[in-house]
Amino acid sequence: MARKVPEINSSSQADIAFLLLCFFLMTTSMDVDYGITRRLPPPVEQNDEDVKVKERNVMNVMINKSNKLLVNGRPCDVEMLKDKAKEFMTPRPGDESAPETETKTFDLIGDVLMTKGVISLQNDRATSYEMYIKVQDRLASAFNEMKNELSLKKFGKKYIELNEEQTKAINEAVPVRVSEAEPVDYKK
Amino acid sequence: MAKFRKGGKKEVPQVSTSSLPDIVYMLIFFFMITTTMRDVELKVSTPLPAAKEIQKLEHKALVCSIYIGTPRDKNLGTESRIQLDDAFATPDDIATWIQKERDSRNPADIPLLTTALKVNKETRMGVVTDVKQELRKVGAFRINYTTLKETKK
Numbered sequence: 001m002a003r004k005v006p007e008i009n010s011s012s013q014a015d016i017a018f019l020l021l022c023f024f025l026m027t028t029s030m031d032v033d034y035g036i037t038r039r040l041p042p043p044v045e046q047n048d049e050d051v052k053v054k055e056r057n058v059m060n061v062m063i064n065k066s067n068k069l070l071v072n073g074r075p076c077d078v079e080m081l082k083d084k085a086k087e088f089m090t091p092r093p094g095d096e097s098a099p100e101t102e103t104k105t106f107d108l109i110g111d112v113l114m115t116k117g118v119i120s121l122q123n124d125r126a127t128s129y130e131m132y133i134k135v136q137d138r139l140a141s142a143f144n145e146m147k148n149e150l151s152l153k154k155f156g157k158k159y160i161e162l163n164e165e166q167t168k169a170i171n172e173a174v175p176v177r178v179s180e181a182e183p184v185d186y187k188k
Numbered sequence: 189m190a191k192f193r194k195g196g197k198k199e200v201p202q203v204s205t206s207s208l209p210d211i212v213y214m215l216i217f218f219f220m221i222t223t224t225m226r227d228v229e230l231k232v233s234t235p236l237p238a239a240k241e242i243q244k245l246e247h248k249a250l251v252c253s254i255y256i257g258t259p260r261d262k263n264l265g266t267e268s269r270i271q272l273d274d275a276f277a278t279p280d281d282i283a284t285w286i287q288k289e290r291d292s293r294n295p296a297d298i299p300l301l302t303t304a305l306k307v308n309k310e311t312r313m314g315v316v317t318d319v320k321q322e323l324r325k326v327g328a329f330r331i332n333y334t335t336l337k338e339t340k341k
Contacts, residue, residue: 008211013209014205014208014209014212017209017212017216017322018212020216021212021215021216021219024216024219024220024223025219027223028219028222028223032244032245032247033244033251033332033334034242034243034244034245034334034335034336034337035239035242035243035245035304035332035335036239036241036242036243036332036335037243037245037302037330037331038330038331038332038333039329039330039331040320040323040324040328040329040330040331041324041329042324042327042329043325061207062339066207069269071280083302087227123313123317124313125312125313125314125317126313126314127310127312127313128239128310128311128312128313129307129308129309129311129312129313129316130237130309130310131240132316132330133237133309133333133335134237134239136239136333137239137240137241137338138333140239140241141240144241184319187340
C-alpha cells in the first residue's frame with residue numbers, strides 16, 4: 001500500500017500572501033503624471049533671415065524678472081491674459097487693428113475663417129518657472145475654449161467628446177500658435 | 189408550533205477563512221500589475237507648479253524625465269541643479285543622455301519619445317531655457333511640463 005503523503009498545512013498561506021501584498025502596497029506608486037505638452041521648434045540657423053511678420057499679426061507677451069506681464073507693451077494681469085488672447089485670436093475681418101484673416105477649407109468642417117495671428121511669448125532668464133507655467137496655462141485655456149466653441153458649432157459636441165478624426169480637424173482649424181522667442185541674454 | 193423550534197443553544201457558525209488567501213492573492217495581482225517601481229532617487233526637490241489645461245502623460249515607457257530644482261542636500265547650496273537619472277548634470281550632458289535614452293529604446297519609438305520636465309516652481313527660467321535649447325539641438329522636440337492639477341479656487 002502506498003504511503004499517504006501528509007497534507008501540507010496551508011494555514012500560513014494567507015500570511016505569506018499578506019506579506020507579499022504589503023510589499024507591493026509599499027512599492028506601488030499610482031500617481032499619474034499630468035502636464036502641459038508642447039512641441040519645441042527645430043533649431044534655427046544663425047544667419048537665418050528674419051521672417052517678416054506684420055506687426056498687427058503678433059501679440060507680444062513678455063514676462064519680466066519680477067514676474068510682471070507686458071502684453072503689447074502694456075502691463076496686464078495674468079487673469080486677463082486668457083480673454084486678451086482669445087480676443088486677439090478671434091478672427092475679425094475688416095478690422096485694421098486686428099490680425100489678418102483668411103478662409104481655409106478643412107475636411108469634415110468645411111470653410112473656417114482663420115486668423116493669421118501669432119502669440120509671441122518672451123521671458124527673462126530670471127522669470128520664475130511657476131509664472132511661466134501660469135502664462136502657458138492661460139494661453140492654453142484660451143485656445144481650448146476656442147476649440148470647444150468651434151466643435152460645438154460644427155459638431156454640436158464638446159471638444160473632448162469628439163472622435164479622433166473630428167479632433168484632428170478641429171486641431172487643424174484652431175492651431176495653437178504660441179511662438180517662443182529665441183532666448184535673449186539681457187545681461188549684455 | 190414547537191415542532192419547528194430547534195432545541196438547545198443557537199450557535200453562530202464560524203466564518204470560513206479558507207477563501208482568505210484567494211482574496212489576498214487577487215489584491216496582490218492587482219498591485220503587481222499596477223505597480224511601477226520608482227527608478228530614480230531624487231536628489232533635487234521639485235514642488236511642481238499647478239495648471240488647469242493639462243493632459244495625461246501617456247505611455248510611461250516612452251517618457252524620460254529631467255528634474256530641475258534645489259538640491260535636497262543642504263550642503264550643496266540653493267542654486268538650481270539639473271538631475272539626469274541618478275546624478276547631477278549640466279546642460280552639456282543632456283545631448284549624451286538623450287542619445288543614451290534613445291539607444292535603450294526601440295528605434296521605431298524614438299520620434300514618440302517625450303521628455304518630461306519636472307521643474308521646481310521656484311526655479312528661474314534661465315536654467316529651463318538652457319535645457320530646452322539643448323533639447324532642440326538634439327531634436328528631442330516633444331516635451332511636457334509636468335504639473336499638478338490646479339484645484340478650483
